[in-house]
Amino acid sequence: MSKDVDNKGSIADDASFEDVEPTELSAAYHKPSNVHIIMDSCADFAPGIAEQLGVEVIQFPYVGPDGEHFDDGWKTISAKEFFDSMRRDKKLHYTTSAITPGHYLEVFERAAEVGKPTVYLCFTAALSSSFYAARQAAEMVKENHPDFEIYVVDNGCPSSAAELLGLEAVHQANKGLSAKEIAEWVEDAKNFIHGYFTLETMDALAAGGRIPAAAANIGGKLDVKPELTYDQTGALTVKTVCRGRKKALKALLQDFKDNYSYDGSLPIGIISADAQKDANWLEAQIRKEKGCEGLTIIHSQVGPVIGSHVGPGMIALIFWGTDRREKLSLSDRIANRVRKSK
Template sequence: MRTCNLVVDSCCDLPYELLEADGLYLLNFPYLMDGGSFFDDLFQSRKPQDFYDAMRKGSAPTTSQVPMPQFLELFRSLAATGRPSVYLSFSSGLSGSYDAAVLALSQLQEEGLDAEIYLVDTHLASIAEGVLVHEAIHQWKRGMSAADLAAWAREACYFVNEQFMVEDLDTLRRGGRIPSTVAVAGTALDVKPLLAIDKDGRLAVTGVARGRKKAMKALVEDFLKRKSEDNQISTVLIGHADCPKDAQKLKELLVKADESVIPVICNIGPVIGSHVGPGMLAVGFWGQDKRENLSLADKIARKVKGGRD
């Protein structure tokens, strides 16, 4: 018995068929491309190859946050069901959509909306967000309450690990996701940048590799290093931006490295794809607590407070 509604957004990049269930709502992020306005429907209305081929030919799609009217309509619909609801949101570190959701819900509550709706900032994006959503759906189907599901997600998000590679950093630069100096240096050195999402939900460059084969090997090594040894969830998401052969090869490498892996291959949707460009590969999995992977600033702060390193 499902005790609540569950709302996820298209930035989770999961296969569409995994999101088809009564009481499960998909919030579609908007994007602009070649003068037209579209919604990210996880490639239900267009093929991934068509989208990424357009980018290869020079198209530069742009994205925006979900507008408040869209949230207002969603929350009214959720309230009409008479059941509590949980929304697992794309990272506030990469989009203003979570803040728009908070404002929309606050406005409706001031107007007298009587509904139990929990908003969760996952601090995740793309298949990292997908890892959390995938397990949240499992917990939801088992009958977890809205309050418990929201509490679980707020803690579990820190145990989602990921790393991804891009063909180059120029697309991320154009979208304002990384500094121009970093993009220029990466291009000049002819390397494949490796990135991840930090505990605050922002992009971080984690390394470089020369060539796709070495970059794919680095993704597998990162998985083996950071995967949780005592975790009972073996699902690993493999995301790709129109490079299915490489995704299949990456799947084979992961299974060879760890036979317990249950791989799920996902297309990187148009909103995330607008920022990473064609050729991106990613691995998302349950692993170490990101809060323990301290930055230098965190370590200095702990020393000042007399804490451990």
């Protein structure tokens, strides 16, 4: 919870992520003894969460004007410094790349030497080739360690949606699920995590070549704020387009009201790109909803890898809700069965 949100729901104008109180997880979420869980930095963990979970985090690389860096959770550079650099130079573009099979091989070899059954919840294959590199590395390790049990699972969701998935994967491991069962659990559970986000500007999309610069310029002049989500494969899709930031934030809140499971035992996530005031506003509105007053709300900062594509001011609302497969068309449901049969 943010200290900048008071009991009446008013928001401090100088809200900062540094003022957010760290989330303390219960013992049910602490490191499981029976399964080793690996994730990656694109889960954009809130400070201290990965350590409490006992999750090993593989760092994704990114390249800036001064060379290659690794996403270390804002230890080397602060989120404000990173996003301020993008604000100053709208043409500045940080490039990102996949984790190499060689890097995965090193991580999985270490896990094999320890010998504990391992599950890797990999950043969605819809947005990165890392999943295929990880599967390749896992097969190589199993050739050298035939008794080693390792499962590579496409988490199917970007950023802090994966963080929420990891939280409950650890929880279920502590309740007795085996590594194989955790892998199967993730394949089903990821369909119940919703994520909706909006952008302050489309400059980062234009700088990365994802939309024409002219489109970003026109969108800025018209104050257009896209609201995005992700589909069953983890690919990003545009849900709607709003005129103005406040309408975009209200659209996020409405999606929460429409799809939230209202299970108070499951935390929700609010993630932003140096936009804590808006993150605090969202928290205050959520806590006004019946049954949501005591919710655990985890605030996170989007990391430099995903942050380089969405730019400063991005804000997302992540939560457990209805089964997203129920909204698929008949054709898409058949396509899902085809994918699973491969």
